[in-house]
Amino acid sequence: MIQNVIRKYDLRLPRYTSYPTTPHFSTTVEGEVYTGWLSSLPAESRLSLYVHIAYCAEMCWFCGCHTKITRKYQPVADYLAAVLAEIDLVAQRLSGREVVGHIHFGGGSPTILSAEDFGRTIAHMRSRFALAPEAEIAVELDPRTTDTAYVAAMARAGVTRASIGVQDFDEAVQKAINRLQPHAVTCQVIESLRAEGITAINMDLVYGLPHQTSASVVAMVDRAVALAPRRLSLFGYAHVPWMKKHQRLIDEAVLPDTAERWRQYEAAHERLTAHGYVAVGLDHYAAPDDELALALREGRLHRNFQGYTTDQAMVLLGFGASAIGSLPQGYVINEGEVTAYKRLVREGRLATRRGIAVTADDRLRRAVIERLMCDMAVNLDAVAARFGMEGGVFTPELNALAGLEADGVLVRTGRTLRVTPAGRPLVRLVCAAFDRYLKAGEHRHSKAV
Ligand code: SF4
Numbered sequence: 001m002i003q004n005v006i007r008k009y010d011l012r013l014p015r016y017t018s019y020p021t022t023p024h025f026s027t028t029v030e031g032e033v034y035t036g037w038l039s040s041l042p043a044e045s046r047l048s049l050y051v052h053i054a055y056c057a058e059m060c061w062f063c064g065c066h067t068k069i070t071r072k073y074q075p076v077a078d079y080l081a082a083v084l085a086e087i088d089l090v091a092q093r094l095s096g097r098e099v100v101g102h103i104h105f106g107g108g109s110p111t112i113l114s115a116e117d118f119g120r121t122i123a124h125m126r127s128r129f130a131l132a133p134e135a136e137i138a139v140e141l142d143p144r145t146t147d148t149a150y151v152a153a154m155a156r157a158g159v160t161r162a163s164i165g166v167q168d169f170d171e172a173v174q175k176a177i178n179r180l181q182p183h184a185v186t187c188q189v190i191e192s193l194r195a196e197g198i199t200a201i202n203m204d205l206v207y208g209l210p211h212q213t214s215a216s217v218v219a220m221v222d223r224a225v226a227l228a229p230r231r232l233s234l235f236g237y238a239h240v241p242w243m244k245k246h247q248r249l250i251d252e253a254v255l256p257d258t259a260e261r262w263r264q265y266e267a268a269h270e271r272l273t274a275h276g277y278v279a280v281g282l283d284h285y286a287a288p289d290d291e292l293a294l295a296l297r298e299g300r301l302h303r304n305f306q307g308y309t310t311d312q313a314m315v316l317l318g319f320g321a322s323a324i325g326s327l328p329q330g331y332v333i334n335e336g337e338v339t340a341y342k343r344l345v346r347e348g349r350l351a352t353r354r355g356i357a358v359t360a361d362d363r364l365r366r367a368v369i370e371r372l373m374c375d376m377a378v379n380l381d382a383v384a385a386r387f388g389m390e391g392g393v394f395t396p397e398l399n400a401l402a403g404l405e406a407d408g409v410l411v412r413t414g415r416t417l418r419v420t421p422a423g424r425p426l427v428r429l430v431c432a433a434f435d436r437y438l439k440a441g442e443h444r445h446s447k448a449v
Contacts, residue, residue: 013428014438015282016373017305018331019366020356022324024437025333029355031344037329038093041315048102048313049125050305051083052320054338056109057145060179061249062167062209064238066322066336067108075338076112082342083320084124089350090317091128100129102311105139111146115153122157136160136311138200143189144181151189155196162193163202163233168209168216169223176210176254183223190227203229207264208237210254214267221271231292232277232285233307234268236261265425281374282427284308301374308374321351330357361436363387368394369431376419376427391415397433404429 014021055076056067070076103125113121122137138161139154154162166186167179174180190201203224207217224232239255241247256264269279277285278293284307286292295301295310302309304316305324318325322336332355335341344351358366364387371378380398381391394415401417404410409423410430419427432438 013432014435016369016428016431017303017307018324018326019369019435020331020358020362020437021435022331022333025331025354025356027354029330029332029352029357031350031352033355033357034325034332034350034352035093037327037332038090039095040329041094041098041327043095043097045098045315046313047098047100047129048104048304048311048316049100049129050104050106050316050318050323050325051110051121051125052318052323052334053079053083053105053107053110053113054321055079055112056107056142057112058178059246060167060177061246062177062179062206062237063246064240064244065106065108068338070112073114077117078342079321079338080113080117080121082345084121086319086345086351087124087128089345089348090319093350098129098315099132100125101132101135101313102309103131103135103137104306105137106306107140109142109145110139111142111150115147115149118150119153119157122159131158138163140165141189143186146189146192148192151192151196151198154193155198159198161200161202162198163204164189164229165204166224167204167206168212168220170211170216170220172211173209173216176251178249187227199230201227201229202231202233203227204233204235205268206235206237207268208239208256208261210250212256212264214260214263217264217268218271221268221275225272225275225277230287230290231280232272234265234272234283234285236265236283262425269424279424281308281376282425296374299375303370303373331355360387364389364393365434365436368434372417372419372427372431372434376424378417380415380417394434400433401430404433 054067055070057071059069137157137159139159140163142165164186167177168174169183193201205220205224239247239250272285273279276288278288278296280286280292280296280301281303284292291310292308302311304311304326314328316326318334321334321338321341323334325332332352334351335344335353341351364383367383367386368378368380371383380394384391384393401410405412408420409426411418411420417430419430
């Protein structure tokens with residue numbers, strides 16, 4: 001039955017890593033507004049930092065990230081100089097007493113940095129911010145550009161977690177997405193990380209890629225699990241060639257259709273849970289004793305621009321082209337074009353391009369959407385009470401969800417909504433009912449499944 005539902009709701013929806021979502025950010029929020037927000041943060045705020053390295057050595061055709069390709073190191077070095085200068089500009093606007101609990105390096109490929117520059121970047125951050133002794137420092141790794149010197153630099157810098165991009169181990173799939181990554185290379189990086197004491201290892205897998213089948217994704221899961229990662233993510237390939245022109249290089253004739261994508265998701269999900277991994281939110285899996293699984297059990301899981309997290313910080317500061325920040329007052333996104341980004345920073349200006357101040361209504365709806373995305377359930381009256389509101393809000397939204405309830409995507413008990421196991425991959429449809437900004441057909445996001 002759920003197959004029919006998926007066909008019926010073949011929609012493109014946001015991934016709800018924020019609410020409001022980025023298409024609704026506007027240029028009314030720029031550097032000056034961001035400066036005001038930074039300087040009015042309480043001195044004891046807990047911070048998370050995100051650093052975006054917007055370069056890769058080669059373009060993977062499935063890529064949906066914000067990145068540029070370079071074969072030379074000078075553009076990377078120039079870009080890094082701008083990122084370090086931006087860190088200074090932001091740090092100057094803070095009181096200086098904030099404590100950093102999380103740092104995340106994403107991209108692009110953070111591993112395109114030289115080992116020395118990576119170490120220098122962390123040292124620079126340590127000199128500008130107070131890092132908590134237990135701070136998590138996480139880095140996204142491309143095994144093809146990660147050598148042992150880089151891993152050693154990560155260990156020296158205090159990195160605690162590594163996210164390894166795999167997508168699929170199958171060579172035919174790898175060829176079709178222009179990302180040849182031999183199994184031995186992935187294994188070797190994991191071995192080096194463990195030898196250096198970096199044992200918190202995540203692995204990123206993708207379904208819905210060219211040539212994949214439900215049988216092949218099961219084989220992909222088995223090979224991934226054999227390497228014993230603590231966490232896995234399982235993303236559906238988002239084919240959006242009107243936004244990402246390089247995706248036109250992917251042969252659409254060998255892409256699975258919506259029904260096959262569903263079968264692949266289901267097969268991979270079943271295999272991962274059969275291996276003992278706990279399903280976390282929409283697309284993450286964690287070992288049962290991993291902090292992410294514990295946070296899920298205890299209702300303290302969060303969702304931010306990096307996905308699911310145990311991070312409780314109210315402030316996420318983003319550095320680098322296209323980096324997004326989240327503050328109690330609202331969201332900001334940096335200039336995405338690298339040359340323009342570098343120019344702004346060189347002129348001593350914050351690189352904020354757009355943003356949005358969140359309203360009381362946004363905060364309420366964000367809390368509902370976050371609980372749905374994290375817990376697959378929400379008690380609407382409990383959320384309303386957290387915001388000092390009487391029960392009984394969201395009646396129009398509940399009425400709008402009657403169709404999904406009839407289709408078996410969710411079960412409603414009073415004012416508590418629970419997404420069914422079969423409806424799990426459609427949770428974004430449930431969230432969309434609470435999204436005041438989303439009008440049918442207005443935006444073209446990735447497919448809901
Ligand atoms: S390495 Fe990652 S960010 Fe770079 S092109 Fe490939 S998928 Fe995109």
